[in-house]
Amino acid sequence: MAVLNMVQALNQALAQAMEADPRVMVLGEDVGRAGGVFRVTDGLLERFGEDRVVDTPVAESGIVGAAFGLAVGGMRPVAEIQFMGFSYPAFDQVVSHVSRIRNRSRHRFTAPLVIRIPYGAGIGAAEHHSESSEVIYAHTPGLKVVVPSRPYDAKGLLLSAIADPDPVVFLEPIRSYRAVREEVPEEPYRVPIGRARVAREGTDATLVAWGAMMREALGAAEALQAEGVSVEVVDLRSLVPLDVETVVASVRKTGRAVVVHEAPRTAGFAGELVAIIQERALYALEAPVVRVTGWDTVVPLKRGEHHYLPSVGRVVAGVRRALAG
């Protein structure tokens, strides 16, 4: 089995989806000749031609608005936005039309498209290149929101997203693009949307994370294991639909929960998880649920970025608070 990083796994998924279904196409800024700013679409133009791998004008609303029409008209477009901070010009198309056409037309018209958005901090990039705004998409009815943390899930979730009858916002953790390599099956396979994964079993506390923060969560679990603390780590993989059962089952087992995300804390997705945990597992809780998150600031630039992102140390401290509480 080939050992791939996430960029390679995503590239393989796109190529296999395009191979299998002539309606699948890719459009976005620099996705053709350049192969995408992160090279996720590398080689697709040569293989599938200009009709299906489309370099667009620099116009995010145009990319998503046109992709909407392409999807309603029978294509299966995969639109790429270069960075999450550049997805906002397209937000009206996403929130007002992409997410709504099925409801507005009572299933008569649908927009099965995928919007791929690299997200997250930790690479010392310029402003607008480090956002983690998953919650604004998760809060928008009518969208599925998916965040892989490793190459295997990236491929399987992207193939599921392209085949899905509804629009999927597909968030790719920039920091994990090339950081993790693992065995990825060559043949196409699907990882179901809406199912979390217990990435590491444990008995003393539950860590819930997704995307790039899985590295810190697993690192913290490893560090605590050395002290004799057994931490279970849940990788959500999908924010919408949310796999409530897996989260609640784990918290019922351990009695303690810590939610980790790199987005700002206030009104972050951790708030939703804390609400669900207290609704569904209050009497199993031994301590208040802890949030370890980014601060309520813009992501600091390179020199201050490490103060913003939850570190292994901050996650370990969060688990200790949950254990002490």
Added chain:
Amino acid sequence: MEGLTGRTAVAQEPQQVLTPDGELVGEPPLDLDDTRRLYRAMVAARLYDRKGSALQRQGRLATYPPFEGQEAAQVGSAVALRADDWMVATYRDAAAMWFHGYPWELLLLQRMGDERGGAPPEGVNVLPPSITVGAHLLHAVGLAWAERLQGRDRIAIAYFGDGATSEGDFHEALNFAGVYRLPVVFLCENNQYAISTPRERQTAAPSIAVRAEGYGFPGVLVDGNDLFAVYRATAEAVARARSGGGPTLVEALTYRIGPHTTADDPRRYRSEAEVEEWRRRDPVERVRRYLERAEAWDPGWQAQVEAEEGAAIEAAVERAEAVPPMEPEELLGAMFASPTPQLLEQARELRAALEEAGERP
């Protein structure tokens, strides 16, 4: 306008075939039978429009956006389409949508506040009307693109007003359409006002049609109250699109006789004299005079048309009002192909709350 090349790019005088008095100043593009058919459609549209305002006053519709004065711009362009072409239009385009197959009944149902009015019958390729301004131009672009990629020769038409031309999506849509030479027609009903804001506040360009030059494709300015001029320009644009010649921007210069919606008071921003001036250019009366001159109109036929079309509209109102409200599961059940566990739980919660309150959904 003198373009960069020094040539005259887009005529500033709108093209006209039929004067407000119903006299021909050009070759009629339609024969008398077709003209009678379209006259009848415009009469029906006006009856519907007046019915819409009346129903709103009676509290049977939510707000209603009247289109009186724009019948020729809508019917004259829609008739240039093939039955399976895509139409993406606004809340003020009921006449165009109806002419292209969207039943009165469903247009009314949506205005009554029921999403099921947003589902036209299979084979009617008309999206439910766009309420946001301008975003839908990109949808027409994508639909036209999808048709070409799938090897079909359907085209797409987008209807929008002068206000929409100020939105960023107007630019992005025309730019994409020009870059990829897509089979799309941009039909601007310039009705002079975006609620209260006059056309001069939307652009400093001498016309909207002239802006097409910046995107590398033709723009055409027509008298939007002239059925023949609108039809001729749209038919040319449709033929260009279908034959691979790319997009066209058609500006139909018209006027919204009524308020923006039934919640608006246009006396605050325009004079009665101005409205009267435009009433003299009425698009329906113009064709009636033309037909009368050609001895293809008489009061008996007029009465028959009004009776038949009026009865059809009344029947549509009755059917729309007879649609029972949605159950909670259906109301919450169209966000996804299959509801998420969260939506299923919420529908159960709503049903339980209704039952506890002793209310029918």
